[in-house]
Amino acid sequence: MFDPTDLYRLSGDIPELTDPVLLYQFDGFVDAGGAGRLAIGHLLDELEHRVVATFDVDRLLDYRSRRPIMTFDTDRWVDVDSPGLILHLAHDTTGTPFLVLTGPEPDREWELFTAALDTLATRLNVSKLVTVHGIPMAVPHTRALGITGHASRPELITGQTSSFGKVQVPGSVAALIEFRLGAKGHDVMGYAVHVPHYLAQAEYPSAAVTALEAVTKGTGLVFPLESLREASDKTNVEIAEQIQASEELSTAITGLEQQYDAFATGSARESLMAESSEMPTGDELAAQFEAFLAERDEQRGD
CATH class of the missing domain: 3.40.50.10900 (PAC-like subunit)
Incomplete structure (x- = not known):
């Protein structure tokens, strides 16, 4: 042993x-x-x-x-x-x-x-x-x-x-x-x-x-969370800009908001772990964000 x-x-x-x-x-x-x-x-x-x-x-x-x-x-x-x-x-x-x-x-x-x-x-x-x-x-x-x-x-x-x-x-x-x-x-x-x-x-x-x-x-x-909150705010602003520039992303996020709010109020039975067939999958949404995230990281590297 x-x-x-x-x-x-x-x-x-x-x-x-x-x-x-x-x-x-x-x-x-x-x-x-x-x-x-x-x-x-x-x-x-x-x-x-x-x-x-x-x-x-x-x-x-x-x-x-x-x-x-x-x-x-x-x-x-x-x-x-x-x-x-x-x-x-x-x-x-x-x-x-x-x-x-x-x-x-x-x-x-x-x-x-x-x-x-x-x-x-x-x-x-x-x-x-x-x-x-x-x-x-x-x-x-x-x-x-x-x-x-x-x-x-x-x-x-x-x-x-x-x-x-x-x-x-x-x-x-x-x-x-x-x-x-x-x-x-x-x-x-x-x-x-x-x-x-x-x-x-x-x-x-x-x-x-x-x-x-x-x-x-x-x-x-x-x-001490000040710098981490600043990074959070900056990232959220960048994400919002990306969404506003894409009608497809805006529609997808709106659908997620509706699904989430329905779940939170108890009017929806499905778990948030499961994705509705009418909603874009995580891979589909992630693919649309991929170029944005890569560009952001490249700009930060520069």
């Missing part, structure tokens, strides 16, 4: 923490609009932090399925962008300490990885583990983004409703953490932000803002 503590290495002195929250997010699974990636990346960009522990990626990752980028200069290799699964210690705007675990989703040893996180959470006196990500939904960007909360104990998300019944879906390490650590007595919860399906492949800062606001409501942590 492998020792789960062999899977990570502590960095420096172990901080003495009192019931900190641990936020976790892994790249590689469903994250529509980059909701989780943008949210956690924003926190690490805006807040001072230090490394608490690093995981053994050589054991956890399959390099041949996602090869790290290396730089070749003239006649030699000069750099490699090595992946990392890293646990950080940060402080919110009120000075409250919290932990952030982020990096690529492990390809192997999922059970040992969750056991290792269990030992770390116990050692650091973690009070609650929280994850965020985005899921594509048949909703318009002109309405407030919805959220599906989930947790190891129903009391953690009291008052929230779900658009889902009982479903079977491909697993993820994030979900396995909630399942395994919840069974061991940890409080684990997550927020899935409902991202318009036609924006699922784009970076959608509004989804990250919604995710972090949900974390604040569920944990009491307070984050």
Whole structure:
């Protein structure tokens, strides 16, 4: 039997923490609009932090399925962008300490990885583990983004409703953490932000803002969101301009708004996860946005 503590290495002195929250997010699974990636990346960009522990990626990752980028200069290799699964210690705007675990989703040893996180959470006196990500939904960007909360104990998300019944879906390490650590007595919860399906492949800062606001409501942590809200406003203006320039897009968005409003008022029975045959599919809408998004990214690169 492998020792789960062999899977990570502590960095420096172990901080003495009192019931900190641990936020976790892994790249590689469903994250529509980059909701989780943008949210956690924003926190690490805006807040001072230090490394608490690093995981053994050589054991956890399959390099041949996602090869790290290396730089070749003239006649030699000069750099490699090595992946990392890293646990950080940060402080919110009120000075409250919290932990952030982020990096690529492990390809192997999922059970040992969750056991290792269990030992770390116990050692650091973690009070609650929280994850965020985005899921594509048949909703318009002109309405407030919805959220599906989930947790190891129903009391953690009291008052929230779900658009889902009982479903079977491909697993993820994030979900396995909630399942395994919840069974061991940890409080684990997550927020899935409902991202318009036609924006699922784009970076959608509004989804990250919604995710972090949900974390604040569920944990009491307070984050600096000004720059993220500015990025959200700018993106929404650009999307509105694109829609106004296309009668087809305008009609499609109007149809989505009508469908969403009917669902919200209870006059429609179909789930927002299902797309009406009269509505354009996510692929059709996404195709119309593809040129716009590519042009926007090119302009930002210039």
